[in-house]
Amino acid sequence: MAIRCIYCGSTDVIKYGKTRTGKQLYYCKSCNKYWVKGGIFHRYPKEVKDMIVRIILEGKSVKEVSKEFNIPVATIYKWLKEVKINENN
Known part of the structure; x- marks a missing residue:
């Protein structure tokens, strides 16, 4: 791999x-x-990333999730981009 x-x-x-x-x-x-x-920039466990992405795919906005979980909007968009890249390959 x-x-x-x-x-x-x-x-x-x-x-x-x-x-x-x-x-x-x-x-x-x-x-x-x-x-x-x-490394230090991977401070969120995979389970948290997966949960956040799932919540957004179910219809909640990135801004709402960002406020609710105190995670920067840019970080959430990065996770969504990673999911899209992995689905395409």
């Missing part, structure tokens, strides 16, 4: 060494971005 870029969804990803704490660093050749899988 190929690693997907968390930013653009591309599979043109390579391992790019390790961080000082020993976590694997990845680099996307398509969008030229770096990230650590499961």
Whole structure:
């Protein structure tokens, strides 16, 4: 199973060494971005992401969900984009 870029969804990803704490660093050749899988920017558990996406797909607005769960609108839109990328591949 190929690693997907968390930013653009591309599979043109390579391992790019390790961080000082020993976590694997990845680099996307398509969008030229770096990230650590499961790093500090992934602070919401998968279960929360899935629940939020499901609530929105059932008809609640992104703005309503953002206020109710105190999650930034931009973060929710990113999750929705990730779901769309994964459904297309």
